[in-house]
Amino acid sequence: MDTATxxxxxxxGIISGDSVEVVAAxxxxxxxxxxxxxxxxGGLQSGMTEVGERFSRYEVYLPEMMMAADAFEQAMKVLxxxxxxxxxxxxxxxxxxxxxxxxxxxxxxKNIVATMLKVRxxxxxDLGVDVPASVFVDKAQELGANVIxxxxxxxxxxxxxxxxxxxxxxxxxxxxxxxxxxxxxxxADWAKEIGADAYGQSAGDAVTLALDAVKKQVS
Amino acid sequence: MLSFxxxxxxxxxGPVCSEHDFDLGILVPNIRKVVKKxxxxxxxxxPVPDDDGLADRVWAAGLELATETGVWCRTTERRILFxxxxxxxxxxxxxxxxxxxAGLDAKAMPRRKPEDSTPPWCSVxxxxxxxxxxxxxxxxxxxxxxxxxxxxxxxxxLTNVDGQLVTAGSPFEIEGAIRTxxxxxxxxRRAGRADMPIVNAVATAVSAAGHIAGHRYGIRxxxxxxxxxxxxxxxxxxxxxxxxxxxxxxSLVYAENGVILGGLAGGPAGTAVxxxxxxxxxxxxxxxxxxxxxxxxxxxxxTSTRDTIWARAVANQAVSRNSLLPVVNIGYTCAxxxxxxxxxxxxxxxxxxxxxxxxxxxxxxxxxxxxxxxxPIEPLFASEVAHAVVGMGRKEANRIVTGLLAxxxxxxxxxxxxxxYQDCFDVASGTPSKEFLALYRxxxxxxxxxxxxxxxNAGPYx
Numbered sequence: 001m002d003t004a005t006x007x008x009x010x011x012x013g014i015i016s017g018d019s020v021e022v023v024a025a026x027x028x029x030x031x032x033x034x035x036x037x038x039x040x041x042g043g044l045q046s047g048m049t050e051v052g053e054r055f056s057r058y059e060v061y062l063p064e065m066m067m068a069a070d071a072f073e074q075a076m077k078v079l080x081x082x083x084x085x086x087x088x089x090x091x092x093x094x095x096x097x098x099x100x101x102x103x104x105x106x107x108x109x110k111n112i113v114a115t116m117l118k119v120r121x122x123x124x125x126d127l128g129v130d131v132p133a134s135v136f137v138d139k140a141q142e143l144g145a146n147v148i149x150x151x152x153x154x155x156x157x158x159x160x161x162x163x164x165x166x167x168x169x170x171x172x173x174x175x176x177x178x179x180x181x182x183x184x185x186x187x188a189d190w191a192k193e194i195g196a197d198a199y200g201q202s203a204g205d206a207v208t209l210a211l212d213a214v215k216k217q218v219s
Numbered sequence: 220m221l222s223f224x225x226x227x228x229x230x231x232x233g234p235v236c237s238e239h240d241f242d243l244g245i246l247v248p249n250i251r252k253v254v255k256k257x258x259x260x261x262x263x264x265x266p267v268p269d270d271d272g273l274a275d276r277v278w279a280a281g282l283e284l285a286t287e288t289g290v291w292c293r294t295t296e297r298r299i300l301f302x303x304x305x306x307x308x309x310x311x312x313x314x315x316x317x318x319x320x321a322g323l324d325a326k327a328m329p330r331r332k333p334e335d336s337t338p339p340w341c342s343v344x345x346x347x348x349x350x351x352x353x354x355x356x357x358x359x360x361x362x363x364x365x366x367x368x369x370x371x372x373x374x375x376x377l378t379n380v381d382g383q384l385v386t387a388g389s390p391f392e393i394e395g396a397i398r399t400x401x402x403x404x405x406x407x408r409r410a411g412r413a414d415m416p417i418v419n420a421v422a423t424a425v426s427a428a429g430h431i432a433g434h435r436y437g438i439r440x441x442x443x444x445x446x447x448x449x450x451x452x453x454x455x456x457x458x459x460x461x462x463x464x465x466x467x468x469x470s471l472v473y474a475e476n477g478v479i480l481g482g483l484a485g486g487p488a489g490t491a492v493x494x495x496x497x498x499x500x501x502x503x504x505x506x507x508x509x510x511x512x513x514x515x516x517x518x519x520x521x522t523s524t525r526d527t528i529w530a531r532a533v534a535n536q537a538v539s540r541n542s543l544l545p546v547v548n549i550g551y552t553c554a555x556x557x558x559x560x561x562x563x564x565x566x567x568x569x570x571x572x573x574x575x576x577x578x579x580x581x582x583x584x585x586x587x588x589x590x591x592x593x594x595p596i597e598p599l600f601a602s603e604v605a606h607a608v609v610g611m612g613r614k615e616a617n618r619i620v621t622g623l624l625a626x627x628x629x630x631x632x633x634x635x636x637x638x639x640y641q642d643c644f645d646v647a648s649g650t651p652s653k654e655f656l657a658l659y660r661x662x663x664x665x666x667x668x669x670x671x672x673x674x675x676n677a678g679p680y681x
Contacts, residue, residue, distance in 0.1 A: 061481045062517070063247040070243065103387030103425065105293070105449050105457075108482045112517065155349040155378050155590070156387040156395075156425050184520055185349065185588040202518055 003042070006032055010043025010075075015050055017067025019074040026075045036079040040090050044075055045121070052119040056204055062108070065115045072118070092123050094214035097140045098149030099127030100183075101160035109183060110151040112203045120207050122147075133160065133167040140177055146217055147210045150196070152183040161186070162194035169195075178213035182206060220312040221305050223466055226504055227459055233289070233297040241291040241298065242483055246452060249288045250489045253280035259533075261487035266528045266620050267571045269613035274333075274536035281495030281537065282306060288496075290504055293449060294456040299504065306499045313502035315543045317471060317509075319371055320416035320441045326370055328509055330545045333536050333576045336610040340509075340547055340578035342418055343598035344373035347445075348583025349590045351378050353402055355640055360406035362595035362649035364415055368602035368677040371418040371443075373549075373580050374403045378590060387425040393432045396424035400437040418443040418473055418547075418580070427460035440469045446505055447475025451483045451493055454504060462506050473547065474507025480527050481517030487526040490514045494534035498542045510538065513549045513582065519631050520586045522550035523564035525624055532571040532613075539576025546577040553630075555585035555637030556594040557655050560627045562662045565601040567623040573605045574616040584637070591639035595678075596651060596659050603674040604666065619670045656680055 006029045013022035022044075029039045051068040054060045076090075083090060096117050100110050107129045114126045125143055127135060140148050148168075150161045161181050168174040174195075181191050182200040191199035197213070200206035236245070253259075257276040262268060282303075289300040301309075318327050329337045344363045350356055356375055363372055377395045379385055385395035400421060407415050420442045421433030430444060438444070446461045448454055465472050476497040478484050484493040494512050501507040514531050516524045522531065531548060538546050550568045554560035561584050572579050581601050585592035608616060640646070643655045651659070659680075666672040 058481070058518070061485045062483055063243070063485055066243060067247075105455065108450055108479050108517070112482075154387065154425060155376060155588075156385050156392060159384040159386045184586060187589075 001028070001032065003032065003034060006034065007042035007046070010039065011047040011050065014044055014047025014068050014071050017064055017071050019071040022071040022075050023078060026078050030082070036082045036086065037088055037090065039079060044072060048072055048119045052116060055116070062112055062115065065119060069115050069118045091121065093121045094146035094210065095123045095125065095143055096147040096149055096210055097125045097127065097136060097143060097145040098151065099131035099136065100129040100151045101157055101164065102130055102132050103160060104152050104154060104157035105129045106153040109153065109203070113149060113151070113182065113206045116203045116207050117210060120211070122210060133164040136164050137167050137171055137173065141173065145177060146214050147178045147180065149206060150179065150181045152181070152186060155185045158185055158190060161196065165195050178217070180206060180209050220308050221301070221503055223462065223506055226299060229299045230292040230295055230297060230459065233299050235296060236291060236298050237296060238291065238293070246288055246483055249284055250484060250492060253283050253492055254488045256280070259488040259492060261526065261529060263525060263529070265617055266525050266624065267532045267574060267613050267617040268529070269617065271536070271540065274533060274540055277491050277495050277533050277537035278541040280492045281498065284492055285496040285499055288452060290500060291453045292455065293453055301503060305503070309499045309502040310542055313544050314508050318441065319418070319443065319471065320414050321439065322414035324412050324415040325441065328545050329578065330543055331576045331578065332539050334574055334610065334612055335576060338609050339573050339605050340370050340545070341368050341602040341605055342371045342373050342547055342580030343369035343602060344581060345375035345593040346373050346549055346551070346580060346582025346587055347376045347419055348587045348593045349378045350375035350593070350640070351590050353377065353398060354646055355591060356399060356402045357406045358646045358649050359593065359595065359640060360403045361410045363598055364407050364410035364412045365679045366595065366599045366602055366677050368606055368675070369598065371416040372403065372407065373419045374399055374417060375593060392424060392426065392429050396421045396429040396433045397436045400433045404437045414441070416441045416443065419445040420470065427457050427464065430461050431464060434464065434468055434470070438468070438470055443471035443473045443508065445473040445475050445511060447477060448505070451478060452496070452500070466506060471508040472506050473509055473511040474501035474505035476501065476510065476512045478512065478514045479517050480514055480530060487530045490527070490530040491533040491537070494530065495537045498538045498544055502544055507544065510544055510546045511549055511580070512546065513551070515551070519553060521553045521564070521631065523552050523568050524631060525628060528568050528571045528620060531568065532575045535572055535575035535577040547580050548572040548577045549580040549582045551582040551587045552584050553586060553634035554627070555589060555592040555635065556596065556640070557637040557643045557658060558635045559658065559662055560630060560635060561597060561637060562600050562659070563623050563627045565597055566604045566666070567620050569601045569605050570608050570616050571620055573608050574611050574613050579605060589636055591641060592636055594640050594644055594651070595649070596655060599678040600659060600662070603663070603677055604672065607666070607672040607674045619672070622670060651680060
């Protein structure tokens, strides 16, 4: 079996969201002599990119993305210790802390954004739903996040996006994070009004915004 | 039928299950299994299918899904499970012929079947769409009620109280809920329809506490609360608390199920099956007097896409052929008031529902999220379209809906938001601008000339 064949197997395993197959393919790749970075950059990342593109074209939906992300995480449980042992690190685009703000229990849009960010290569810390403002700030500080994502579906929970920004300001850390907002009732005007850095209308927008933000932070 | 408190007991004692395991380990595999087993396939060329065999397979798939999956409770992180016999019992003994409203505006909710000659229930209003001023709430609700095809009112949500934003879980939410209720009742009195039922009785309220406040300030027994699952086959104690309150107060429940097309249900086939699966769940868990579905596109945030229309039509046919619990479909549009597109969108999904055995409720225009982007013209037009297609065959409806989709489908990703209520209506008198009235009449003319529909004149603007 050659490297190209193994990479194809890794890629197809990710696309089909088959964790068992992906872990088996990872072990086969390592036995074949591929380095952990080659495994990631070859089949795994290619599979994740393909799933993201298919989702953007409405060819697959959230379950396929979640299963691909799960399979990727299972693969990384095998690869991360080997990377550490070799003194290497996989490329991480940035860290995102996100959640639905306090009072809002709608998680689907937020889950799609979280999964698309993972698929694209971000480290994502999903705080879930009904998240108090201080928890966003505490977690972003603890993890050294690059981006904070705030989801609100309802007009009655939009004000909590503003509250999170006020907490960031009160603790003197507003400038450390790129704050993006989203959710059915929000828009660019609201983002500007509350002092957020950006508004994402779709999950694809959120990924683009996060990518731009980390590029600017690096430069 | 299983009692509500027995359902709550199961939420507290059922099998422990994490949300991740429920989603990817149980729900998604079960949906995929039944979609394949019952051979349910999306047909983009026929947004309103007329295949009774498909409808019955979707129903069978839905029942199997409900039985094997149950409902996940977010508060307890447990599954609420039902046997096949309990589900059959709910379907056999669930509510029917329920009367909404009182006095001159009392009316029994019709149970309809595909191509039924019984007029649909028309729930008119804003579906909780956000409105910025109390004057707008008063004016809008009064004008909605002046549409005499309207059987019930669905009020807007007030976004602020004395200039303070209404925030979920805060005292502003309680005050906003009370004001919306009081203003809506007063608006109905001014319209001469004081006893017309309000079916999203506490639109401004999110929490159970807000609903309790609404009950204290004007919700009546013939009104309904819209109480929904929090996501695909998921509830929490706050939702169940609202139901406990409604059962004790004797008010009714519109059981909401907003299945997201592209979410955990997957594509159109899975969305149709999950919507059908909700029917017995709506009786058992949400104690609904009607099923109130709104399959919504995950990216475009509307119910007017081709695939959501197909899923809705098939699910309505599945449910209305096999269950006694009536279906009142709520829906949204991408475009907003004063655009032709908003009327095309409403016409398309409303026609699909009515010929498939359902009734309808007009939700907000402009995704139901753009502040003040709602007007009485949209529900009036939707009611007139709905009555024009009563008794129509599904083949003919499919032709019309296909024609309507051709008019707006390409603009769904970048729709015109139109104008705010105060910019296209005289708020004091509740009358539309000359331009808006002309556009409404022009589109009514198109319905006649292009599709052969004879729309009644139900509004006060003739």
